[in-house]
Amino acid sequence: MIRGKNVNQALAILRYSNKRAALGIEKCVKSAIANANEAAEKANVSVDPDDLWLKAAYVDQGPTKNRRRMRPAPQGRAYKERRHFCHVTVLVSSDSKEAQVKTDGKAGEVKPAVSKSARRGGAAAAPRSKRAAKPEAAAAAPEVSEAPEKKAAKKSSKAGSKPGAALKRKKKEEE
Numbered sequence: 001m002i003r004g005k006n007v008n009q010a011l012a013i014l015r016y017s018n019k020r021a022a023l024g025i026e027k028c029v030k031s032a033i034a035n036a037n038e039a040a041e042k043a044n045v046s047v048d049p050d051d052l053w054l055k056a057a058y059v060d061q062g063p064t065k066n067r068r069r070m071r072p073a074p075q076g077r078a079y080k081e082r083r084h085f086c087h088v089t090v091l092v093s094s095d096s097k098e099a100q101v102k103t104d105g106k107a108g109e110v111k112p113a114v115s116k117s118a119r120r121g122g123a124a125a126a127p128r129s130k131r132a133a134k135p136e137a138a139a140a141a142p143e144v145s146e147a148p149e150k151k152a153a154k155k156s157s158k159a160g161s162k163p164g165a166a167l168k169r170k171k172k173e174e175e
Contacts, residue, residue, distance in 0.1 A: 001013060001017070002014065002025075002029075002054055002057055003054055003056065003057050004053065004054065004055075004097065005053065005054055006050075006052075006053050007029065007033055007049065007050070007052045007053060007054065007092065008050060010029055010054050010057075011026060011029060011030070014026040014029065021059075024088065025057070025088060025090075028088045028090050029054070029057075029090055029092075031090075032090040032091070032092045033049055033052060033092060035092075036049075036052060036092045036094070037049060040094075047094050048094075051094055052092045052093065052094050053092070053093060053094075053097065054090065054091070054092060054093075055091040055092065055093040056089065056090070056091040057088075057089070057090045057091070058088075058089050059086050059087065059088050059089070060086065060087040060089065061084075061086060061087075062084070062085035062086045062087050063085055064082050064083065064084055064085070067082060067083040067084075067085060068080055068081065068082055068083070069081045069083055
């Protein structure tokens, strides 16, 4: 919601956001701005707080050990309640976003996102490769009777519900 935004924009978004965690995150962003100013003063570098932007903002799971509380329960019993805490990390940078992209070296390379199962390979990635190979195998195999044609027609009607299936059918018809 606030990643990659200017600090002033991020504070405005958090102030008028209707989320329960917005107040705590707003405090963390203000603290990060103050810390950046202090670090800049100690290093004798001038940093304008309005030029800062949020490089990263994320929340990790915090400790739950030794955070147990007892809640009263009926008939003199007590329920154990584990209090969950979290770590909020906010990274603020004064570098321009364009310079950050250029230094990464990955700005020119844009790869589509690949799921974990596809990266893992093996049986998890097999269904996708089979689906891609089926149209080529169907074009190479000659049809013998009408029954397979009817099955192919049924399959194409099922595929009609998937997005992009109509375009694939048009391309096949044109060929």
